[in-house]
Amino acid sequence: MRAIEARGVFAAHGTHAVLHGVSLSIDAGQWLAIVGPNGAGKSTLLRCMAGLKSVTAGEVWLQGQHLAHWPARERARKLAWLGQGQAGDDEMCVADTVALGRVPHQGWLGLPGVRAADRQALQQALIDTDMSWAAGRPLKALSGGERQRVSLARALAGQADVMLLDEPVSHLDAPHQRLLAQVLRREAGRGRAVISVLHELPLALAADQVAVMQAGRIVAHGSRDDARVHRAIEAVFDQAVAIARVDDRWVPLPAY
Amino acid sequence: MSARQRTSVGLLVLLTLLVLLTWVGLGMGSAGWQSPWQVQTDGALRQIVWDIRAPRTLGAFLVGALLGLGGAVAQGLFRNPLAEPYLLGSSSGAGLCMGLMLTLGLPWAVSTGMWGRLGLTGAAFVGAVGGVSLTLMLARGAAHTMRLLLAGVVVGVVLGALTQLMMLWSAEAWRAMQTFMLGNTAMLGWPACALMATVLCLALPVALTLSRVLDALSLGEDTARTLGIPLGLTRGVLVGVLALSTAAAVAQAGLVAFVGLVAPHLVRPWAGARHASMLWSASLMGGVLLVAADVLARSLLAPQELPVGVLTAVMGGTYLLVLLHRRAA
Numbered sequence: 001m002r003a004i005e006a007r008g009v010f011a012a013h014g015t016h017a018v019l020h021g022v023s024l025s026i027d028a029g030q031w032l033a034i035v036g037p038n039g040a041g042k043s044t045l046l047r048c049m050a051g052l053k054s055v056t057a058g059e060v061w062l063q064g065q066h067l068a069h070w071p072a073r074e075r076a077r078k079l080a081w082l083g084q085g086q087a088g089d090d091e092m093c094v095a096d097t098v099a100l101g102r103v104p105h106q107g108w109l110g111l112p113g114v115r116a117a118d119r120q121a122l123q124q125a126l127i128d129t130d131m132s133w134a135a136g137r138p139l140k141a142l143s144g145g146e147r148q149r150v151s152l153a154r155a156l157a158g159q160a161d162v163m164l165l166d167e168p169v170s171h172l173d174a175p176h177q178r179l180l181a182q183v184l185r186r187e188a189g190r191g192r193a194v195i196s197v198l199h200e201l202p203l204a205l206a207a208d209q210v211a212v213m214q215a216g217r218i219v220a221h222g223s224r225d226d227a228r229v230h231r232a233i234e235a236v237f238d239q240a241v242a243i244a245r246v247d248d249r250w251v252p253l254p255a256y
Numbered sequence: 257m258s259a260r261q262r263t264s265v266g267l268l269v270l271l272t273l274l275v276l277l278t279w280v281g282l283g284m285g286s287a288g289w290q291s292p293w294q295v296q297t298d299g300a301l302r303q304i305v306w307d308i309r310a311p312r313t314l315g316a317f318l319v320g321a322l323l324g325l326g327g328a329v330a331q332g333l334f335r336n337p338l339a340e341p342y343l344l345g346s347s348s349g350a351g352l353c354m355g356l357m358l359t360l361g362l363p364w365a366v367s368t369g370m371w372g373r374l375g376l377t378g379a380a381f382v383g384a385v386g387g388v389s390l391t392l393m394l395a396r397g398a399a400h401t402m403r404l405l406l407a408g409v410v411v412g413v414v415l416g417a418l419t420q421l422m423m424l425w426s427a428e429a430w431r432a433m434q435t436f437m438l439g440n441t442a443m444l445g446w447p448a449c450a451l452m453a454t455v456l457c458l459a460l461p462v463a464l465t466l467s468r469v470l471d472a473l474s475l476g477e478d479t480a481r482t483l484g485i486p487l488g489l490t491r492g493v494l495v496g497v498l499a500l501s502t503a504a505a506v507a508q509a510g511l512v513a514f515v516g517l518v519a520p521h522l523v524r525p526w527a528g529a530r531h532a533s534m535l536w537s538a539s540l541m542g543g544v545l546l547v548a549a550d551v552l553a554r555s556l557l558a559p560q561e562l563p564v565g566v567l568t569a570v571m572g573g574t575y576l577l578v579l580l581h582r583r584a585a
Contacts, residue, residue, distance in 0.1 A: 047478075050478075050482055051481075051482075052478050052481060052482065072484045072485075072486060073484035074484075075484065076482060076483050076484030077484070079482065080482070081478065081479060081482035082479075083476065083478050083479060085475070085476035085478060085479065086474070086475065086476050087475075088474045088475050089471075089474035089529040090529075091524050091528065091529035092471070092474065092528070092529035092530065093259070093528070093529075096471070096528075096529070096530055097475075100468075100471060100472050100475060100483065101483075103468060103472055103483040103484065103485070104483055104484045108466075108468045108469050108472065108483070108484070108485045108490070109465055109466070109468075111464075111467070111468070111532055136259075138529075151475075154475070158483075
């Protein structure tokens with residue numbers, strides 16, 4: 001049983017078709033990076049897989065069950081989402097913002113008590129993202145990268161089986177990009193399935209699998225060591241990069 | 257100072273202010289200051305305090321509390337710090353429907369008893385829901401602050417003009433609406449207080465029950481949805497709370513602007529951004545603000561009275577300008 005699976009998904013923005021029969025799946029314990037040029041449909045695909053955008057044809061299945069058949073709260077426990085939007089209310093402190101990731105477990109009605117599991121998940125998420133030091137600070141006191149890590153911590157706090165992350169490193173500096181790679185690898189190691197849309201090719205080539213998208217289609221999908229994937233990356237980026245082996249890892253080198 | 261301590265101190269200061277202002281409100285009359293303690297010996301004063309000043313002061317508190325609650329709900333719901341009942345077309349929609357009732361001369365519309373108040377509140381509720389819906393439709397949602405503000409202004413002006421137009425048909429309704437348009441606490445009696453207290457006791461717990469939904473909305477609609485929150489249902493209930501709070505306040509005291517905008521902003525520094533504490537704090541702050549405005553309205557040009565809505569409009573308008581300037585900086 002696949003952790004999450006898109007089967008022949010078509011989607012459109014108004015009359016403009018964005019996805020053309022995309023199929024993509026991932027097993028538990030894997031980290032998959034989706035790369036491609038701007039406008040390739042990466043974020044739209046992720047939104048379709050999160051149930052945030054209607055598909056015009058095709059289906060999305062989560063843990064062997066059609067996504068639409070999951071009750072909302074159950075689905076929220078299984079699937080965490082990190083979009084490109086805001087981190088939260090500027091005045092709200094980091095701990096309160098991250099704690100919202102526990103809503104699927106606590107419920108959204110009233111003021112549920114905080115259980116030991118919630119406290120533990122909150123603390124773990126803050127430690128994983130190196131944000132424990134800021135727990136009591138309001139978001140407005142943080143930099144863009146720190147706010148990005150708060151959002152990631154909120155997504156981690158839900159401890160969902162499947163994590164869908166849309167550009168989770170857009171504001172992160174190099175040390176924190178490395179931290180994110182470690183976190184995602186650890187989450188995959190804990191049996192979670194992680195799909196992340198990434199513009200940072202070095203990070204994408206650290207994932208277990210890479211899917212390359214262009215013009216609403218997946219043009220290659222395979223292991224990070226797969227030569228077809230490397231050639232596809234070079235092609236969709238107009239040969240502006242060349243994938244090479246350096247110190248036992250794959251890295252994109254500028255080709256200009 | 258910890259967040260809990262800040263909230264406790266803020267609450268203590270507000271409650272102290274409320275007690276002091278209530279004392280002043282009970283003692284201040286057209287003939288000057290009379291200590292409320294004298295009610296024990298002065299029968300005439302007892303009647304004045306009990307029949308006029310007490311319901312007026314309590315009524316002012318309830319109007320402000322309802323508008324403060326409405327403002328806090330609106331700002332959380334639409335993720336917009338400038339949202340408030342008056343700027344969202346809620347108040348002007350309520351005003352239009354009330355004007356319609358008065359122009360049609362329905363007997364219950366001009367009654368000051370409980371049934372009259374109920375009828376007016378019902379009409380105001382329908383108008384408030386219509387006003388907010390129209391603003392959101394024109395602004396194509398609430399995501400863009402300036403678009404929402406402009407749409408709210410347009411709806412406010414158009415509905416206000418329609419209300420004025422209706423008033424031309426009925427001289428009696430014109431007189432009643434003049435008081436209404438300026439916002440007035442002078443006519444608040446016990447039936448109005450009973451109705452507003454009932455609405456507040458209903459709306460505040462419902463809003464508090466949905467406070468985590470408002471918190472989650474600060475993460476954006478997509479994220480809130482992926483947390484398992486049924487946004488359609490919860491947003492509908494929260495718009496209902498917003499419209500009911502506004503309608504109950506507007507139907508009793510007329511158009512009192514900006515209290516709903518200012519109250520949540522004033523409590524955020526000490527109550528925090530979590531709606532569980534922000535909602536009731538903003539409600540309390542709204543109540544204190546309007547009792548203070550009422551006392552000022554009675555004392556600034558004594559023995560003449562200023563309509564309380566004029567004062568809140570001047571103070572709130574200035575605050576809005578400062579807020580816009582700060583956001584632009």
